[in-house]
Structures are given as structure tokens and as C-alpha cells.
Amino acid sequence: MADNRINGLEVRLQQHSPIPLAAEFHCARGEMLAIVGPSGSGKTTILRMLAGLARPTDGSIHSAGEPWLDTRTGVFCKPRQRRVGYVFQDYALFPHMSALGNLTLAMGHVPQGQRRQRALELLDMVNLSGLESLHPGQLSGGQRQRVAVARALARDPSVLLLDEPFAAVDQVTRRKLHLELAALRDRLLMPTLLVTHDLEEAAALADRICVIHHGETLQTSTPEVLFRHPHSALVARLMGMRNIFQAQVVEPADAGRGCRIHWQGRDLEVAERAGFAPGDPVSWTIPASKVLMHRRGRPSRGEHENPVSGIAGELTHLGDEILVNLWVDGDPKTWLSFFISHHVAERNDVRAGVELAVSLLADGIHLMAPEA
Amino acid sequence: MDWTPLELSLRLALWTCALLIPLAAICARWLAWSRWRGKVLLEALVALPLVLPPTVLGYYLLLSLGGDSLLGGWYQSLVGRQLVFNFDGLLVAAIIFNLPFAVQPLQRAFEGVPQDVREAAWCAGLSAWRTFWKVELPLAWPGLVTALTLSFVHTLGEFGVVLMVGGSIPAKTQTLSIAIYDRVQAFDDAGAGRMSAILLGIAFSAVVLVYLLSRRGTALGR
Numbered sequence: 001m002a003d004n005r006i007n008g009l010e011v012r013l014q015q016h017s018p019i020p021l022a023a024e025f026h027c028a029r030g031e032m033l034a035i036v037g038p039s040g041s042g043k044t045t046i047l048r049m050l051a052g053l054a055r056p057t058d059g060s061i062h063s064a065g066e067p068w069l070d071t072r073t074g075v076f077c078k079p080r081q082r083r084v085g086y087v088f089q090d091y092a093l094f095p096h097m098s099a100l101g102n103l104t105l106a107m108g109h110v111p112q113g114q115r116r117q118r119a120l121e122l123l124d125m126v127n128l129s130g131l132e133s134l135h136p137g138q139l140s141g142g143q144r145q146r147v148a149v150a151r152a153l154a155r156d157p158s159v160l161l162l163d164e165p166f167a168a169v170d171q172v173t174r175r176k177l178h179l180e181l182a183a184l185r186d187r188l189l190m191p192t193l194l195v196t197h198d199l200e201e202a203a204a205l206a207d208r209i210c211v212i213h214h215g216e217t218l219q220t221s222t223p224e225v226l227f228r229h230p231h232s233a234l235v236a237r238l239m240g241m242r243n244i245f246q247a248q249v250v251e252p253a254d255a256g257r258g259c260r261i262h263w264q265g266r267d268l269e270v271a272e273r274a275g276f277a278p279g280d281p282v283s284w285t286i287p288a289s290k291v292l293m294h295r296r297g298r299p300s301r302g303e304h305e306n307p308v309s310g311i312a313g314e315l316t317h318l319g320d321e322i323l324v325n326l327w328v329d330g331d332p333k334t335w336l337s338f339f340i341s342h343h344v345a346e347r348n349d350v351r352a353g354v355e356l357a358v359s360l361l362a363d364g365i366h367l368m369a370p371e372a
Numbered sequence: 373m374d375w376t377p378l379e380l381s382l383r384l385a386l387w388t389c390a391l392l393i394p395l396a397a398i399c400a401r402w403l404a405w406s407r408w409r410g411k412v413l414l415e416a417l418v419a420l421p422l423v424l425p426p427t428v429l430g431y432y433l434l435l436s437l438g439g440d441s442l443l444g445g446w447y448q449s450l451v452g453r454q455l456v457f458n459f460d461g462l463l464v465a466a467i468i469f470n471l472p473f474a475v476q477p478l479q480r481a482f483e484g485v486p487q488d489v490r491e492a493a494w495c496a497g498l499s500a501w502r503t504f505w506k507v508e509l510p511l512a513w514p515g516l517v518t519a520l521t522l523s524f525v526h527t528l529g530e531f532g533v534v535l536m537v538g539g540s541i542p543a544k545t546q547t548l549s550i551a552i553y554d555r556v557q558a559f560d561d562a563g564a565g566r567m568s569a570i571l572l573g574i575a576f577s578a579v580v581l582v583y584l585l586s587r588r589g590t591a592l593g594r
Contacts, residue, residue, distance in 0.1 A: 052494075053494070078494070080499060084495055085495075086491075086492065088491070088492055092491065093489075105493075105496060155496060
């Protein structure tokens with residue numbers, strides 16, 4: 001990791017205004033780090049600071065050990081001194097130049113005679129061969145995005161910054177571009193930062209995700225860890241998790257493993273313990289995939305594990321699956337969400353208003369510090 | 373026909389454009405992207421020649437460029453001839469009365485250059501100067517053509533300010549538009565007609581040129 005840090009990007013940004021920031025993260029060479037957070041959380045501001053387009057009150061940015069910014073020593077490199085490849089949200093292509101011209105203009109560091117050849121190679125890499133003479137106005141949204149990516153790479157950047165690169169294209173094109181970027185990943189040897197508000201996109205493309213809220217980096221982990229073990233209820237909410245509740249730890253584990261929590265008048269077994277003592281208030285969450293519905297009318301052995309019953313509230317059809325909100329003990333203010341397939345819904349006659357029972361798998365329950 | 377007034381007018385218009393357009397481009401770019409209190413006052417000052425009667429503007433110019441004025445006196449001691457009733461004075465006056473015709477179209481054009489496109493140029497490694505030449509100026513092209521043509525044609529056609537600052541000294545300050553007036557006063561309708569037709573032709577060609585070039589400019593952009 002130490003080597004990675006020296007070769008990668010090391011960032012620490014602090015400020016109170018105009019946009020509050022308390023961000024700290026690193027991104028190794030060849031790694032893609034997604035910066036995820038709601039609109040207005042400061043994601044783009046961070047990218048702009050990395051590119052040198054904005055300055056924090058306090059902080060430091062090191063790329064491959066080289067200081068780009070250090071407010072303590074007064075170091076500030078201008079954008080053109082930083083070698084960043086920046087893909088802007090609306091691509092910001094040079095509208096008066098061809099696709100080829102857009103790339104060659106970014107190649108000031110390449111000998112004049114080699115620019116055209118190198119630009120053509122890059123356009124080929126992003127599947128734009130044959131379109132090099134077209135202007136941005138003559139290209140589709142997806143093609144413009146590819147030119148923007150190729151232009152960013154034309155700079156031979158030591159850091160690649162992607163600001164919501166898929167936001168301006170339609171859903172079908174977006175999926176195609178996701179696949180293309182995933183395929184391109186192996187050839188990107190520099191640290192890559194992907195700013196997005198789309199969690200699925202981040203989880204599908206990035207090695208790690210950095211969750212940001214009001215300018216503060218809350219947790220940086222792999223997508224798996226983030227979805228299974230968010231540090232706080234806030235991170236869980238920002239990750240789009242549905243089942244987040246408050247409870248109290250009632251007893252420590254018998255042999256140091258697991259514990260029980262008291263929630264809605266019942267005790268739940270929890271596989272993890274996470275350092276909480278009896279009596280501690282906790283937040284807990286469970287992924288929808290760890291909530292298993294009991295077969296109606298045909299009890300089975302699995303029903304002993306944290307059984308919870310209630311009334312099916314609303315049912316939302318989402319493609320192949322149905323999202324069920326179960327009103328726990330019939331209380332419409334407390335609901336557990338889980339997915340079932342269409343045929344399970346049909347076979348069990350799951351409709352709004354029917355009584356249902358589920359098991360909360362003990363190894364799916366994750367405990368976190370209580371919400372303030 | 374005496375071609376001297378036409379030659380003088382063209383010389384004045386060319387010199388005005390050559391000196392004014394770079395100055396206006398710098399001023400317009402600064403006005404387009406800077407934010408400061410009191411900017412509106414400067415913008416109003418630049419626009420003033422549009423609304424002032426030419427005689428009023430000419431009067432103030434005569435006052436501030438004349439031999440008794442600070443500027444006029446300094447110029448005379450430096451060059452050995454007075455600024456007013458001279459080609460030099462006409463040039464200074466032309467630059468001032470053309471300011472809004474050059475600055476305003478250029479300012480609108482620079483304001484139309486998207487900020488993220490400029491930032492993309494910086495991130496692509498371009499210096500401020502190369503960003504100006506390669507990105508800002510080509511995108512502000514229609515504004516530049518408009519500024520150039522309006523200044524050129526307006527200089528050819530200006531009457532009041534030129535008369536006030538330059539008088540009507542043949543071969544020295546008598547431009548085409550003043551010569552036309554002079555011909556009419558002398559009941560030389562044929563001479564006035566020829567000169568007016570030339571001015572009309574130049575003005576019309578210039579406007580057609582602006583339209584053609586601006587269209588080409590917009591076809592290139594976006």
C-alpha cells in the first residue's frame with residue numbers, strides 16, 4: 001500500500017466556505033475510485049480542486065509523490081502544470097475543431113509529427129475510427145463522450161478525472177459506455193476518479209467507493225464492504241440501503257461471537273458483535289437479500305431464525321422482481337423491504353394486505369453506532 | 373472625381389480598426405469574465421458614444437485634445453504638431469467614437485464562450501495565451517467580424533465628430549462624408565452623387581460580408 005500511495009494520488013482537502021469540505025482519500029495507480037454522494041455534496045468541487053480549477057483553504061494534493069498543492073508550503077500548480085485528464089460533465093469539447101483537432105490540441109507534450117498518429121490510435125481505442133474529421137456538433141452524445149475520454153487520455157495524464165461522464169446520455173448508450181469503460185480499465189495505468197451519483201454505476205465500475213456527504217468523506221471501501229458493512233446509518237442511507245432501524249444490545253455473546261439485540265418487542269440474533277456492550281443503543285441494517293420470506297401455509301425449519309411477521313404493505317414491480325414492504329406487526333410506520341420473484345409472489349398469493357412472515361438472517365444483520 | 377477624401381476615409385478606417393480591435397478585444401474579454409463592483413460604470417462609459425449626439429462628443433474631444441488641453445499640449449510638445457485639425461486627432465476621435473461598436477459585439481461573443489470549454493483547454497495543457505488564440509478567439513469569431521466591420525463602416529460614415537475635431541481641411545481632414553456635404557453645399561450634385569454611391573456600395577458590401585462570415589462562424593461552432 002505504501003508504494004501505491006507514492007505512485008498514486010494522495011488527497012486532503014479542508015475548507016468551511018463557500019462549500020464546506022473535509023475530504024481525505026487516496027487512489028492507487030491503475031485503481032478506479034468512485035466518489036459517490038448526493039447532488040451538492042461537493043463531488044465536482046473536489047475534482048475541480050484536483051485539476052487546479054479551484055483552490056481549497058487548506059489541504060494538499062500529491063500525485064506520484066509530486067506536490068500539486070500544499071497550502072502549508074504555498075505550492076499551487078496551475079491546471080496545465082498538473083497533467084490531469086479531465087472529462088467534463090457536458091464534455092466541454094472544442095466545438096470549432098474536429099474530433100482529431102480536439103485530441104491533438106491536448107498533445108502539446110508530443111512531438112508535432114507524432115500527434116496525428118497518436119490521436120488516431122486513441123480514437124480507435126474508444127471506437128471512433130473514421131469519425132476523426134467530424135465536429136462535436138455532428139456527433140451523437142455517446143460519440144462526444146468518447147471524444148472527451150480520448151482527449152483526456154491524449155494528455156498522457158498522471159490522473160484521470162471523470163465527472164459524471166454518463167449523465168448526459170440515454171440509458172441504452174449509458175450501458176454501452178459502461179461496458180466500454182470497463183474494457184478500457186485494463187489499459188488505464190493511472191489513478192482514475194469517477195464522480196457519480198449513480199451507486200450501481202459506481203459499484204459496477206470502481207474498485208473502491210468513497211462516500212461523501214456535505215463535503216465530508218464518510219467511508220472509503222470496496223463496494224462489497226460498503227454494502228455489507230457501512231460505518232454508519234448515514235452511509236447506509238447514502239448507499240441506498242432500505243432496512244435501517246434503531247435497537248438496543250441486550251446481551252453479549254456467549255463465547256465472544258455474536259450478540260442479541262432488542263427490536264420492536266422481540267430479540268434478534270446477530271452474528272457479528274462489533275464491540276457494543278449490553279444496553280448500548282445501536283443502529284442496525286440488513287440487506288434486502290438477507291430477508292427471506294416464509295412460504296405461506298407450509299412452515300419449514302428456517303423459520304426459527306429471527307422470525308418477524310407483519311402485513312404486506314405496498315408491492316412495487318421492478319423488472320424481474322417485486323419489492324415488498326412488510327409492515328412489521330402491522331405497523332405501517334415500520335417496514336422491512338425485501339425482494340421476491342414473480343413466481344414466488346404468485347405461488348404464495350402475495351398481495352397487499354396479506355399476512356406474511358420472514359426470517360432475518362443473523363449473518364446479514366450489521367450493527368452501527370446509533371443515529372444522533 | 374477627386375479621390376483624396378475616399379483615400380483619407382479608407383486610411384482612417386483601416387488605422388482605426390488596426391488600433392481599436394486589439395484594444396477592444398482585450399477590454400471586451402476582461403469585461404466579459406471579470407466580476408467587480410463598478411463594472412457597470414465602465415460598461416456605461418464604453419456605451420456613451422452610442423447615445424451622445426456626435427456634436428457633443430466632438431465638443432468634448434475638441435476640448436480634451438485641443439492645444440490648451442493636457443493631452444493636446446503634451447502631444448504637440450512631443451510630435452511638433454497639434455492633435456486637433458489633423459489626421460492624428462481624427463484617429464484618436466475615431467477610436468473613441470467606435471468603442472461601443474467594437475467592444476460590445478466582442479464582449480457578447482466572449483461571454484458566449486462556455487467557461488468549461490476554457491477550463492478544458494487549461495486542463496489540456498494550454499497556456500492562457502494559447503487558450504486565447506486556439507479556443508477563445510475562434511469561438512468569438514462572429515463577434516470579431518461584427519466589431520471589425522461596424523468600426524470600419526462607422527468610421528467611413530461618421531460626420532459630426534470628424535467635423536468638430538478635424539474641421540474640413542481638404543486632403544488633411546476632409547473625409548468622404550464631409551466631402552459629400554461640401555459638394556452639396558457647392559451645388560455639385562453629380563459629385564455628391566458619385567461619392568454617396570461609393571459610400572453606399574462600401575457599406576452594403578461590408579454588411580453582406582458580416583452576414584456571410586458570421587454564418588460561417590456559427591456553422592463552425594456548436
